[in-house]
Amino acid sequence: MSSPGPIPRPVPDGDSRPYWEGIARGELRIQRCDACERYVFYPRALCPHCHAEALTWVAASGTATIYSYTVVRQAFGPFAGQVSFVVAVVELAEGVRMLSRLTGVEVGADGGVPSTVAIGAPVRVTFATLEPGAESEEPFALPYFRLA
């Protein structure tokens, strides 16, 4: 087997730089369309709902519910040693969905999680600092969620 390698590092770009700058400061930012007033995630240059090119950055409330989740029992590369962990799709109060980790959850040896971990359960954003695992790499922040 090849070496596990570093954790994939997000590469901020012309769409996402304000998002990652917010994450580094402990603020979850999303976009809102000036034309149709719907929220947008992930960041884009145009609204995927109405295609207007008028998006404004706003601070999200940080509250969400679990839309779906999986207890990962076998992972690959740099994540192999982290099992078992919970990955969730969360739906923010603003209506957009994002993939994230559910943190602060005890996963049993049989993969079981407390009954409070459930689809529909309220969660809140928290910010994790990751060490990519290679000496040359700087730490970086990611938004995780924990049970509210």
Added chain:
Amino acid sequence: VAAIVGVAESDLGRTPGKTVLQLQAQAAAAALAEAGMTLADVDALFTAGGWAWSPNLLLAEYLGIRPTYTDGTNIGGCSFEAHVGHALAGIQAGLFDVALIAYGSTQRSDRSRNRGSPAATLADQFERPYGLPTPVGAYALSAARHMHEYGTTREQLAEVAVATRKWASLNEKAFMREPISVADVLASRPIAEPLHLLDCCLVTDGGGAVVLASADRAADTPKAPVWVLGHGECHTHYSIAQMPDLARAEAIEAAGHAAFAMVGLTPADIDVAEVYDSFTITVILSLEALGFCGRGEGGAFVSGQRTAPGGAFPLNTNGGGLSYTHPGMYGIFPLIEATRQLRGEGGERQVADARIALAHGTGGVLSSAATVILGRDQP
């Protein structure tokens, strides 16, 4: 109109020392031989893969052909069902007469499935850092949501794997042929809950080829042509968190609806179905989305081994991606098996008097879909 006039697999399973180009050359030669043709007859090339920056350029160079029409559409595992639709359109437009659709992978020998670059760019930057194993973790998220909304159970998911293995036991080319039980599936190694090892497709080497021809060129082929009656395709997302509804495969709904509408048939008209089974949940979502049962009813539909040999709904008669072969992308193989069923070449696994077959592919993380309806009789 257009017809499938030749189909073939390459060596399957473990093919150490073979390249993806060798596998495709082998499958292409065999498929063309079925049609009474050679590579010199090929006008148009369709392929999808990751073996070069331009898979089409390299494959055509290797085969020694100069396609005057080429299509490298890659929308994941269903690319080849999409290619059939594109080739049908090209033949109907008079752009070419003979199309070769080819695929190959040495994924098992390469052990390449989960290699990735350390930098997560574009949409990947919002998903890859979280460590979800893909694609299985994405399908697990869909399965969990389907279970939540509709009460689908792990036992119902397992029914798909058990029935598919029974079909594989009738196919000497299948990689896994030993019978399994629902209990075996439930007890197999957990990967991403609720999906366990036996809910997941195989990782094999292998390739396949399909030859499509115009009615003129199909008129004197050695084997009875199998006619392309309908086609549809759609894709809705790339990232799993962007899927519009995790419990409902809207890309498959659109593809299936278009395919049935093109030919004026309904799901009740299908005699045998070959449906991409990347994971057990994929089959349940596909049966619902294609209209074989209602939304949320897929778990009940597959219960009682309904899709097994002798069951009311013959499904994945080759043993599927779950038990027969799955070299990275599986979409060429539903086309091959549907063609054989309509020719009556199924042997022990032949569905009696199969006249209309459905070959359906799903790609990405339930992202894309393409549906082909094939007929034994000329439309």
